[in-house]
Amino acid sequence: MNQNTKNKLLPLTLSFAVILLDQITKCLVVKFIPRLTVFADDAVIEIFGKYLRLIHVRNNAIAFSMGSGLSDGLRGILFALLPLFVIIAVYVIYFRNNEFTKLQRWAVCGILGGGIGNLIDRFFRPEGVVDFVDCYFFGLFGMERWPTFNFADAAVVVCGIIFVITFVFQVKSDRKNNKKE
Incomplete structure (x- = not known):
């Protein structure tokens, strides 16, 4: 296995870790915290x-x-099938692209792990994604x-911010280097 392939495969461990932690935390919430309703006084656990x-x-x-007022069928297509195709497309781009920095690869894999974590809920939890x-x-x-929100949401946001910041710095660096030439 060449170094380029290793550099692309190693960040996938973050995707798997995010999916695993997301699903474990959601299972614990479902098992130990009652669903929040106006009648469930014991449904809130204060941390701070x-x-x-x-x-x-x-x-x-x-x-x-957003989109809670849409019909079940339309929500299923927009919020389950469309994200599935986007995730597949991003993985294809991820493996074909040789321009991502190491940090950008890790960020993309964190985003994808979070996306898959929530997608699992969309396919296997008919009541909706578990947020806690x-x-x-x-x-x-x-x-x-x-x-x-949940662990998957947090991974998407944090890794998305990291990706955008590194991308902005990369564009600025490229512009600076092009001006020197």
């Missing part, structure tokens, strides 16, 4: 008071519950609490 809590909610839409991290948001942007 009102600032960080664990709750058990389901999201049958996408980020910030609930953070106080200090009323910023009119929100008392940040929308509830």
